[in-house]
Amino acid sequence: MVKLSVNKLSDLGEFGLIKRFKRNSFVCNGVIKGIGDDTAVVHLSKNKYQLLTTDMLVENVHFTNKMSARSIGHKALAVNLSDIAAMGGTPKYALISIGVPASLSFRFLDQVYQGINQTAKKYGVSLVGGDTNRSGKIIINVTLIGEVKRQGLTTRSGAKVGDQIFVTGRLGHSYKSGWHLRFQPRICEAQYLVEHFKPTSMIDISDGFVCDLGHILRTNHVSAVINESRIPKRKGANLKSALYDGEDFELLFTLSLNNAKRLINDKVLKVYPVGEIVKGKPVVYLNEKNKSAILNGGYKHF
Numbered sequence: 001m002v003k004l005s006v007n008k009l010s011d012l013g014e015f016g017l018i019k020r021f022k023r024n025s026f027v028c029n030g031v032i033k034g035i036g037d038d039t040a041v042v043h044l045s046k047n048k049y050q051l052l053t054t055d056m057l058v059e060n061v062h063f064t065n066k067m068s069a070r071s072i073g074h075k076a077l078a079v080n081l082s083d084i085a086a087m088g089g090t091p092k093y094a095l096i097s098i099g100v101p102a103s104l105s106f107r108f109l110d111q112v113y114q115g116i117n118q119t120a121k122k123y124g125v126s127l128v129g130g131d132t133n134r135s136g137k138i139i140i141n142v143t144l145i146g147e148v149k150r151q152g153l154t155t156r157s158g159a160k161v162g163d164q165i166f167v168t169g170r171l172g173h174s175y176k177s178g179w180h181l182r183f184q185p186r187i188c189e190a191q192y193l194v195e196h197f198k199p200t201s202m203i204d205i206s207d208g209f210v211c212d213l214g215h216i217l218r219t220n221h222v223s224a225v226i227n228e229s230r231i232p233k234r235k236g237a238n239l240k241s242a243l244y245d246g247e248d249f250e251l252l253f254t255l256s257l258n259n260a261k262r263l264i265n266d267k268v269l270k271v272y273p274v275g276e277i278v279k280g281k282p283v284v285y286l287n288e289k290n291k292s293a294i295l296n297g298g299y300k301h302f
C-alpha cells in the first residue's frame with residue numbers, strides 16, 4: 001500500500017497546524033485554558049482570571065498599503081479586542097511588534113500608531129511595549145492582556161442541545177466593503193450579555209460564520225441547524241458571503257431557551273437569533289436537519 005506523507009503546511013491546514021503545536025506544548029498549573037479558545041486564560045486573583053491573546057496583521061493578507069494607515073492601526077488592535085470580548089473580558093494592556101521595510105515612510109507608521117492610540121484610549125488599553133524589526137512586508141502584531149471576573153468567563157465550551165444560536169450583527173462582505181477596517185469590537189455588548197443572559201458559549205467571527213460556529217460544535221460535540229432566512233446580511237452581502245466570508249468580528253453565542261426568549265424581548269441590545277444547537281456530529285445544517293445541505297468551510301490561511 002502506498003503511504004501518503006503529509007509534510008506541507010497546505011496539507012495540514014491552519015487548524016491542523018495549531019493542533020500540532022498544542023500537542024507538544026508544556027503547560028503548568030496556573031493555566032486555566034491554553035491553546036484552543038479566543039484567548040488563553042490564566043490565574044490572576046481570587047475573583048479574576050487574566051486573558052492573553054495575540055493576532056498578527058500581514059500586508060496583502062489583512063490589509064494593503066493603499067488602505068488608510070490609521071484604519072490599519074485601528075484594525076490591528078480591534079481584532080485583539082474582539083477576542084477579549086468573546087471571553088466576556090475587559091482589555092487592559094497591549095504590546096505592539098512591527099516588521100517594516102526600510103523604504104516605508106515614517107508618516108505611514110505615525111498614522112498607524114495614531115489609529116492604534118485612538119482605539120486604545122477608547123477601550124481603556126495602555127500601550128506598554130513592543131518590538132521593532134526590518135522585514136520585506138509590513139507586519140503588525142498586537143498582544144493584548146485583559147481580565148475577566150471568574151463567574152463571567154465565557155468560552156467556546158458549554159453549548160448544549162436545545163440552546164439557541166445568536167449573532168450580534170450583520171455578516172458578510174466585510175473586506176470588500178471596508179468594514180474590517182472600521183468595525184468596533186463588541187466589548188460592551190459581550191459584558192452586557194455575560195451579566196444579564198449568561199451565554200453558554202461564545203466566539204468572535206473572524207474566519208467566517210460557518211467556520212467559527214464549527215469551532216463551537218467541535219468543542220461541544222453537537223450539531224447546529226441554521227435558519228437561512230434569519231441570517232442578517234450586511235449591505236452588499238448575499239447568503240454565501242454572510243455564511244463564509246471572514247473578518248465580520250461579530251460575536252456568535254449560544255443561550256439556553258429561557259434566556260434566549262428573554263434576550264429576544266430585551267430593549268437594550270439588538271441581536272439576531274439564527275438557529276439552534278441539536279444532537280449530532282459537529283456539522284452545520286441549513287434549515288432542517290437531515291433534509292438539507294451541510295455547510296462546510298470558512299477562511300483558511302493555508
Ligand code: ADP
Nearest residue numbers: 018021034035036037038039040055083206207
Ligand atoms: P482567533 O481566530 O480567535 O484569533 P485562532 O484561530 O487564530 O483564534 O487560534 C486558535 C487558537 O490557537 C488560539 O488559542 C491561539 O492562541 C492558538 N494559536 C494560533 N496560532 C498559534 C501558534 N502559532 N502557536 C501556538 N498557538 C497558536
Ligand code: MG
Nearest residue numbers: 038083204206
Ligand atoms: Mg477569535
